[in-house]
Amino acid sequence: MTGRMTRPALLMLAALAMLGAAPAFAGGTYGPGVSDTEIKLGQTMPYSGFASSVSSIGKGELAYFAKVNAEGGVNGRKITLISLDDGYSPPRTVEQTRRLVEQDNVLFIFGSLGTAPNAAIRKYLNGRKVPQLFINSGATEMANPELYPWTMKWMPSLRLEGRIYAQYILQDKPDAKIGVLYQNDDFGRDYLSGFIDGLGPDGETRILGKEAYETTDPTITSQLIKLRGRGVDTLFLITQGKFSVQGIRAGREQFGPDATLIVPTVATSMVGILQPAGLDNAKGVISASLTKNPADKSWANDPGYLGYLAFMKQYLPDADPADAGYSTGYTEAQAIIEVIKQCGDELTRENVMKQATSIRGMSLPMLIPGITVTTGPADYNPIKQMRLQRFDGEQWVLFGEPTGG
DSSP: OOSOOOHHHHHHHHHHHHHHTTTEETTEEEOTTBOSSEEEEEEEEOSSSTTGGGTHHHHHHHHHHHHHHHTTOBTTBEEEEEEEEOTTOHHHHHHHHHHHHHTSOOSEEEOOBOHHHHHHHHHHHHHTTOOEEEEBOOOGGGOOTTTOTTEEEOSOOHHHHHHHHHHHHHHHOTTOOEEEEEESSHHHHHHHHHHHHHTOTTHHHHEEEEEEEOTTOSOOHHHHHHHHHTTOOEEEEEOOTHHHHHHHHHHHHHHOTTSEEEOOGGGOOIIIIIHHHOHHHHTTOEEEESBOOTTOGGGTTOHHHHHHHHHHHHHOTTSOTTOHHHHHHHHHHHHHHHHHHHHTTEEOHHHHHHHHTOOOSBOOTTBOTTOOBOOBTTBOOSOOOBEEEEEOSSSEEEOSOOBOO
């Protein structure tokens, strides 16, 4: 017996060596949903139901990834976004998300919409250590790295936005007779909390009336009639989807043309909200924004806006670029592409979170000048400023400077 190995033994050792190297391909380390040619992401979006008007966010993201893929992908890999309808129903969100993780084996969840839907899947995703990134919610609870280190929101804090509107009222309408209509869930209560806090120590007493609605209600007319009966002349509509349409239309009917109507940034879509509500009814409505509104003609010669228009013309030719949902999706998709680029060939869930929590002053073409993206291991609030805007009957017009409330 000699020390020389036989040919079969050598072949077996070579095979074992190849098996040991199986997790690494093309010099990289891959997590679920990643191959040499593809990166699979997942999301849920309300393509049906009362909030379907904001599903243009998801459509914008899908189109942007199509653009990225047409240009060669990210480090040679195509992005596949599996975007499923949840109808803004938390139980359905849970069902669809489990499918994305357990059957479709996505690398991470990106851009799912809604506070209640995202809250319903947060514990599940964190338990499995699946990143839940740049979700379309501004709820304060969605930025809690100590309890939920795998969940990061995209939108500015709802409480911050609520404080911004309160400070606007204090500065411009100190004698306002304030009423609030709010969605009776975490989305509505978070906005309301920030709004009351922004009004100061006597915030509660400054509000003449608060009325809640359920997402299953057919209309909000009765709530608005109650607020009108309390003499309200300044109305904060913490609404979304069809309830924003109803709120603006009925708000003008109930409170008159001189009343101040304020809506959250999710209720600013020209196509999804303002046109159905009636542009005359929407005239004078106040809101806030973090992106250049496509319906604001002041950006007509802005390079970032022109790039967005070119993208829309090529990849969404039948869509209206004035729908702010598309520009939101376009911007969020650009941000996540930068995170993926920074991952290089280490495309694991752990490294995705590491890169997502290491963003420093990222500027994006459709963000309002002065607003950037910054995160850290203990900072899960990527965007911390907004700017007020007023609808003039034809377009949104920015005023003031970016503020953090």
